Amino acid sequence: MKKLEAANQKLKAGKVHLTLQEFGGWLSARGMFPRKDGGEGKTQQRLPLGITATPAGIDRAFALCLEIRAALDCDRFRWADWLPDYAPEKSTFGDWIEALGADYLAKGGKQKTWEKEYLGKCFNKVDWSAPLDGEVLRTIVIASPADSRTRRRLVGAYAQLLKFAGLPDCVSEYRGKYSPLTPVNPRNLPPDSLLLDFWAGLDADPWGTVAGLMIVYGLRNYECFCCDLIDYPTLYVDRGKTDRERFVFPLLPQWAERLDPSLPLPDCHGDNEALGSRVTHAFKRLGLTVAPYNIRHCWARRAFEQGLATDLAAALMGHGEEVHRKTYQRWIEKQSFSDRFYGSLKG
Structure with a gap:
């Protein structure tokens, strides 16, 4: 303006x-x-x-x-x-949440994100008819698990609301130390034999195709439903979408030979979170004793064992090199130390 x-x-x-x-x-x-x-x-x-x-x-x-x-x-x-007269102390949570939502959408925010992340997970915890009160928000934040993703989400939304309403931020100090880039502990990962046995036991079950894709290519659980196998064994994720498309090679070609690209996938629909939830519940029902995301972490472990460069492994997994380093730092540190140690012996 x-x-x-x-x-x-x-x-x-x-x-x-x-x-x-x-x-x-x-x-x-x-x-x-x-x-x-x-x-x-x-x-x-x-x-x-x-x-x-x-x-x-x-x-x-x-x-x-x-x-x-x-x-x-x-x-x-x-x-x-x-x-x-309509000042924060005299206005309701509902008044300010609706105003914040209008501002969020006007600035390009997605309706789906507003409804799911803000309304569905944060602002559903307050009485919309009650006066906006930072102390109420602070109490909700403190009651959530410390250093958790839930608290981090609540703090982000509530701090945004308080700032929008011109009230002091009394919640950000409780954000905690949660990070989605928590380093993976090698001791928590299953052996490849467990994953291969699980896959083999599914035989022609459509969920076996999902397991095979995750084991062979290190895909995120929901990516199995948006991959292209026309050029198999090269796999494409989000093919045709220039901002997200990536290709992945099988880390161990002999494992790719066990995967039949003609087999159907389960009939699943929904957003990424819904698809991921379907995979988690299906694998648990079928007897997998570890979290499905550990299948992806095991692929990263194999990449280090095969000597694949960090930048290449990160690109194939579909995230940045910095994310890769922080998530899998224990293997990187071990590999770096090993290279230097044996290099000095050769010298």
Whole structure:
């Protein structure tokens, strides 16, 4: 919005040290404000102005910014004087969640992600009719398992809501140490014999095709349902999708000979999470005693044992080299140490 940009340029030129921002069709002033809890010092916060982002509204908001600046400079700023009737303390969770959703989608966010990740896993835990309260969100976060993916997701969504509403962030400090790149412990992986026996026991079962694809090519469980075997034994994942397509070679060609590419896959539909869940439940029902994702980790182990370079292994597995290094660092460290050790002996 050019008028909003022009207003902010004037505020900057006048050294007002406030910025007008638009969220969900409403204007806010962002800058350094006294703490809402009465503590010492100032923090970067957002003050909802209760003004719509129309040309006339922007003019009015600009004038308010000058008044706010004067109050701040004279140490006369009090939150109670500036929060409009719909301010966070007097608005419901539902009001702010809906406004956040509108802003998220307006900025290119996906409807499916908003509904599944935000509404379905985070904002379904609060009473939408209750006043927005950071302490309620903090309590929910603390009650979740520490250092878990669940807590990390909750903190991300709740911090976003609090920031959007101009309230202090009281949840991010509880994020924890969870990382999706947790290094794999070699001792937790099954021997190849267990995986091969499981595969052999499925014979012509469609789930045997899934097991074979994962064992031979190290695919993610859901990738088995979007792979192309026309050029077998070279396999393509998401073929034709230029941003995601990749090809994979069989690490051990003799294993690929055991896989019959003409056999059908199970009749499964849904998004990646749904497909992955189907694989997990099916393998458990069929007697696999380890997590299906360990099949993929075992492929990475074999790659190191075969001496495949880290960058090539990462590319074939469909993730970045840094992800590969962090996930499989124990093998990389061992391989690097071994190369240096035997290299020094030869020298």
